[in-house]
Amino acid sequence: MPTSIASISGAPHARVLGVGAYRPTRLVPNSDVVDAIDSSDEWIQQRSGIKSRRWAGPEESVQMMSVAASRVALERAGLDGSQIDCVVVATVSHLLQTPAVATAIAHELGTDAAAFDISAACSGFCHGMAMAADFVRAGSARHVLVIGVERLTDILDLTDRGTAFIFADGAGAAVVGPSDTPGIGPVVWGSDGEQFDLIRQREDWRDVVGTPEAPGSGVMPHLTMQGNSVFRWASFAMAKIGTQALDRAGITLDELDVFVPHQANMRIIDAMARSMKLPPHVRIARDIAEQGNSSAASVPLALDRMIADGEARSGDTALLIAFGAGLSYAAQVITVP
């Protein structure tokens, strides 16, 4: 008979207590990126809906943007950093293999909480939200800070026609904590590793460094993307995932108030809304027009803007869905804080 190990449980339910964002101060219009990729403002707007993007300046590091977004989220949650007992950072652009940026962020916020990074590209924030809700309910943590942050300009080839105009920088954060009623629905998540190469870092670091016999390129391994294939996958497969997340949360389309999809491309957002047959009363996040695609930061940034603009109100029911490299995806219904 094995020795019995004590089991704990946490809060009956979890909910989002506060959301915050940090947008880099530099707003880059299409006119500033078109020359390097032989494109035009008209082409970019028509194909992606992007008019401008936020690109970070030298001082706007992954850590700095994360801390700024987190401070806003904490204030809105009515908490200070010392009350956070887990920090989850979703990012692909913290350019140190180790340690995780999460520990430095936790320290700056005044907590010695468990802190770690997760790598699920554009879907990372919704993965983090699922984990946070489970941690709170299981008793592993009482208050979890989930951050989605990117400084993609560091890994962007500004002469690559397929990516240079799409990607952007920024940070969004959410505090997840205990609740008497359900505020975060069951996650629907998954991956399609057969399409591993569709969005990826171009080369392995070892190929960049090389060997004495075979010197490497010595050039930053940029992001590459087979845009057309990603577009087809996202437009069709992801609508089904959104519908499943609504079904698993027991929410009908009539009960849905807000749709916050990953801000990948305006045409993908429109295609998903059509496929899911979203009724006209559902307000849809369209942050991409001004912000560009900021990968793991895109969903919390878009949600924060909708709250700021009064399009998402406290108590509203919102569907979050994020998808990207891996390929990977995650979706859940939340109550807007």
Ligand SMILES: CC(C)(COP(=O)(O)OP(=O)(O)OC[C@H]1O[C@@H](n2cnc3c(N)ncnc32)[C@H](O)[C@@H]1OP(=O)(O)O)[C@@H](O)C(=O)NCCC(=O)NCCS
């Ligand atoms: C990147 C994207 C906008 C490109 O649009 P597209 O319609 O697939 O473009 P294609 O690559 O098929 O190219 C179509 C034409 O535009 C041209 N083109 C490609 N990039 C261009 C650019 N930046 N500017 C101007 N023309 C461009 C191509 O040369 C091609 O010309 P041709 O018809 O004369 O051969 C689109 O594929 C996309 O948004 N995909 C999803 C990306 C995404 O959401 N990624 C994030 C997921 S996390």
